[in-house]
Amino acid sequence: MEIDGKSWKILQAIQADGRISLTELAAKVALSVPAASERLKRLEEAGVVWGYRALVSAEAVGYDVMALVGMTTAQPDKARLIAQLQSMPEVLECLHVTGQDSFILRVVTRNIRHLEQFVGSINHFGETRTSIVMSAPIALRPLAPPGGE
Amino acid sequence: MEIDGKSWKILQAIQADGRISLTELAAKVALSVPAASERLKRLEEAGVVWGYRALVSAEAVGYDVMALVGMTTAQPDKARLIAQLQSMPEVLECLHVTGQDSFILRVVTRNIRHLEQFVGSINHFGETRTSIVMSAPIALRPLAPPGGE
DNA sequence: ATTGAAATACGTGAGCA
DNA sequence: TGCTCACGTATTTCAAT
Numbered sequence: 001m002e003i004d005g006k007s008w009k010i011l012q013a014i015q016a017d018g019r020i021s022l023t024e025l026a027a028k029v030a031l032s033v034p035a036a037s038e039r040l041k042r043l044e045e046a047g048v049v050w051g052y053r054a055l056v057s058a059e060a061v062g063y064d065v066m067a068l069v070g071m072t073t074a075q076p077d078k079a080r081l082i083a084q085l086q087s088m089p090e091v092l093e094c095l096h097v098t099g100q101d102s103f104i105l106r107v108v109t110r111n112i113r114h115l116e117q118f119v120g121s122i123n124h125f126g127e128t129r130t131s132i133v134m135s136a137p138i139a140l141r142p143l144a145p146p147g148g149e
Numbered sequence: 150m151e152i153d154g155k156s157w158k159i160l161q162a163i164q165a166d167g168r169i170s171l172t173e174l175a176a177k178v179a180l181s182v183p184a185a186s187e188r189l190k191r192l193e194e195a196g197v198v199w200g201y202r203a204l205v206s207a208e209a210v211g212y213d214v215m216a217l218v219g220m221t222t223a224q225p226d227k228a229r230l231i232a233q234l235q236s237m238p239e240v241l242e243c244l245h246v247t248g249q250d251s252f253i254l255r256v257v258t259r260n261i262r263h264l265e266q267f268v269g270s271i272n273h274f275g276e277t278r279t280s281i282v283m284s285a286p287i288a289l290r291p292l293a294p295p296g297g298e
Numbered sequence: 299a300t301t302g303a304a305a306t307a308c309g310t311g312a313g314c315a
Numbered sequence: 316t317g318c319t320c321a322c323g324t325a326t327t328t329c330a331a332t
Contacts, residue, residue: 001209003210011203011205011210014202014203015202015203015205017201018167018168018200018201018202018203019168019201021306021307021308022308022309023306023308031318032318032319032320033307033308033309033319034309034310034319034320035317035318035319037308037309038317038318046209047206047209048206048210049203049204049206050204050205050206051166051167051204052166052167052201052202052203052204053163053167053201053202053204053289053291054163054164054167054198054200055199055200055201055202056160056164056197056198056199056291056292057196057197057198057199060150060195060196060197061152061160061292061294061295062295063292063295068244068246068253082287085286085287086286086287089290089293089296091287091290092287092290092292093285093287093288093290094285094286094287095217095280095282095284095285095286096282096283096284096285096286097217097280097281097282097283098280098281098283099278099279099280099281100278100280101280103286104217104280108292110295129248129249130248131244131247131248131250131253132246132247132248133244133245133246134245135244135245136242136243136244136245137231137234137243137244137245137252138231138234138235138240138241138242139242140202140241141238141240141241141242142202142205143207143210143212143241143257144238145210146210146211146212146259147238170326170327171326171327171328172325172327180299180300181299181300182300182326182327183299183300183301183327183328183329184299184300186327186328187299299332300331300332301330301331301332302329302330302331302332303328303329303330304327304328304329304330305326305327306325306326306328307324307325307326308323308324308325308326309322309323309324309325310323310324311320311321311322311323312319312320312321312322313318313319313320313321314318314319314320315319
């Protein structure tokens with residue numbers, strides 16, 4: 001799918017405010033409401049927009065610790081590890097990556113003790129390297145159009 | 150702020166579908182529309198909900214490579230590094246962490262060449278360790294209520 | 299927290315460039 | 316083919332209970 005300038009404006013607007021009304025959206029991109037609606041629908045159907053989420057503050061709901069946990073896991077254990085991670089609500093994200101780590105997890109816990117307990121419950125799957133997040137100088141930035149080819 | 154069962158239901162519903170209407174939301178949590186609306190507004194004002202985002206597929210818009218880049222950076226360079234990263238649209242996220250890495254970046258690039266070029270443009274700030282994301286067994290899971298204290 | 303009314307926004311259709 | 320305009324319907328917001 002090709003995305004022209006107007007569609008990029010739509011993408012940027014709905015990334016900045018996922019609950020924006022079609023009326024506002026149309027005004028922002030200088031289009032009529034049905035035209036904007038039609039373009040947005042196409043972007044959704046093409047899978048360019050694959051969902052809408054509210055962003056909830058982990059701290060505000062009682063998770064005081066966020067960490068990234070790298071794991072080195074032997075091939076035969078991977079499927080079981082993923083199955084277990086899926087059942088653990090502390091795991092917000094799990095990426096299968098190249099390099100020293102097999103997986104990198106994004107985890108939230110109530111406190112350091114809870115983090116220790118979490119790591120303890122998975123480290124029989126392989127070595128773990130835990131990095132505690134102190135701050136987020138850049139947090140979850142929206143996607144911008146890729147520059148010149 | 151204390152979050153009771155009904156408010157948790159609201160949080161889960163708007164994390165699952167950020168564009169859900171108040172009418173649907175109210176039905177899901179067994180509340181009248183104004184009651185649900187009022188609770189949601191409170192959650193927003195308290196910062197529990199800090200935004201709404203459309204989720205855009207990086208691949209679909211021309212970013213074929215996602216990677217995590219760990220950096221070891223000397224203290225005096227950190228501010229300049231962050232300033233530079235802020236101006237680079239490839240950087241979706243930058244976390245300041247404990248451990249071997251000073252920062253961990255989430256980066257998208259059009260292709261491997263572009264990734265190489267990106268890393269080249271920042272590696273005078275310190276050593277980098279790049280992990281290319283092959284897949285996401287768990288992608289961006291919503292926050293669930295922390296279990297028993 | 300609920301009800302009901304007014305204002306606004308949404309989605310479909312027909313017509314035009 | 317894609318945009319605009321106009322209509323009926325659904326949703327949101329506000330006042331009062």
